[in-house]
Amino acid sequence: METRKRLLGSDHPDTLTSMENLALTYQKQGRWSEAEGLEVIVMETWKRVLGEEHPDTLGSIANLSVTYRDQGQWKKAEELQLGVVNITKRVFGEEHPYRLFSIVNLAVIYQMQGQWKEAEGLEVMVMEMTKRVLGDEHPHMLTSILNLASTYQNQGWWKEAENLQMRVMEMRKSVLGEDHPSTLTSMAHLSLTYCYQGQWKEAEELQVMVMDTRKRVLSNEHPDTLRSIASLALTFGNQGRWKEAEKLEVMVMETRMRLLGEEHPDTLASVGNLASTYLLRVRTSCESP
Numbered sequence: 001m002e003t004r005k006r007l008l009g010s011d012h013p014d015t016l017t018s019m020e021n022l023a024l025t026y027q028k029q030g031r032w033s034e035a036e037g038l039e040v041i042v043m044e045t046w047k048r049v050l051g052e053e054h055p056d057t058l059g060s061i062a063n064l065s066v067t068y069r070d071q072g073q074w075k076k077a078e079e080l081q082l083g084v085v086n087i088t089k090r091v092f093g094e095e096h097p098y099r100l101f102s103i104v105n106l107a108v109i110y111q112m113q114g115q116w117k118e119a120e121g122l123e124v125m126v127m128e129m130t131k132r133v134l135g136d137e138h139p140h141m142l143t144s145i146l147n148l149a150s151t152y153q154n155q156g157w158w159k160e161a162e163n164l165q166m167r168v169m170e171m172r173k174s175v176l177g178e179d180h181p182s183t184l185t186s187m188a189h190l191s192l193t194y195c196y197q198g199q200w201k202e203a204e205e206l207q208v209m210v211m212d213t214r215k216r217v218l219s220n221e222h223p224d225t226l227r228s229i230a231s232l233a234l235t236f237g238n239q240g241r242w243k244e245a246e247k248l249e250v251m252v253m254e255t256r257m258r259l260l261g262e263e264h265p266d267t268l269a270s271v272g273n274l275a276s277t278y279l280l281r282v283r284t285s286c287e288s289p
Contacts, residue, residue: 011049013056016042020063032071039064053091055098058084062105074113081106095129097140104147116155123148137175139182142168146189158197165190179217181224184210188231200239207232221259223266226252230273242281249274 001018008015019038026035043064046057061080068077085106088099103122110119127144134141149164169186176183187206194203211228218225233248253270260267 011045016045016056016060020060023063023067027067027070032067035067036064039067053087058087058098058102062102065105065109069109069112074109077109078106081109095133100126100129100140100144104144107147107151111151111154114154116151119151120148123151137171142171142182142186146186149189149193153193153196156196158193162190162193162197165193179213184213184224188228191231191235195235195238200235203235204232207235221255226255226266226270230270233273233277237277237280242277245277246274246281249277 001015001022004012004015004018019042023035023038023042026032026038039060043057043060046054046060050057061084065077065080065084068074068080081102084102085099088096088102092098103126107119107122107126110116110122123144127141127148130138130141130144145164145168149161149168152158152161152164165186169183169190172180172183172186187210191203191206191210194200194206207228211225211232214222214225214228229248230252233245233252236242236248237245249270253267253274256264256267256270
């Protein structure tokens with residue numbers, strides 16, 4: 001970034017791209033103020049150089065909106081994203097991918113505030129438009145179905161969520177194959193819905209399948225594999241199968257400590273999961289007559 005500033009100038013597209021990349025890195029670390037500072041500069045520069053309606057300007061507005069959203073600054077995030085939705089409608093038309101993507105981002109902001117009706121309305125709209133423009137089996141269509149399923153899930157509408165997730169999983173199996181990462185993600189989503197309903201056998205069956213496939217395709221120590229193992233451990237724990245849960249959680253914790261370090265968020269999450277298993281195990285034994 002600094003070299004591009006010096007050689008190309010602060011307003012050059014390559015310099016601004018570097019600033020956006022650095023802002024994203026800050027964002028991933030939770031360094032919101034640093035990310036926000038860079039994103040404001042990029043957004044204002046694009047507005048001045050390219051105008052408010054250029055795709056690069058709109059992308060920078062959306063990036064800043066995400067930073068506000070992740071800090072819980074809902075009103076600022078919503079205001080920026082609404083602006084993007086309105087501009088993309090005027091410039092590109094109602095069914096353009098830019099507009100649909102901006103509506104999805106707005107729905108996420110509503111979701112994170114618990115405004116389920118508003119989120120649901122937008123997600124249904126996106127799903128119907130995407131189906132009309134791209135067809136039933138397009139990846140964007142399947143993603144829009146999963147977004148709606150997530151909103152149903154967050155409202156406790158388990159059957160509605162389950163039906164949508166099952167539909168996506170079967171489509172991805174048919175189109176992409178059983179070992180494709182997207183298919184496995186669909187299976188993981190569906191297993192979570194089973195967990196919420198206390199359907200442990202169905203959840204466990206999917207989780208074992210996902211875990212074994214990821215071990216075979218990605219390796220035992222891949223982050224996605226470790227997430228699968230952690231999910232299965234939670235399912236064991238929820239059934240009171242403490243020994244099985246403990247064994248998996250120790251494995252995940254030790255692997256993450258070795259690969260990521262003791263202070264990484266994923267490592268700390270696995271330590272917390274193992275601690276909860278120990279605690280619940282003690283409570284259960286103490287409460288037995």
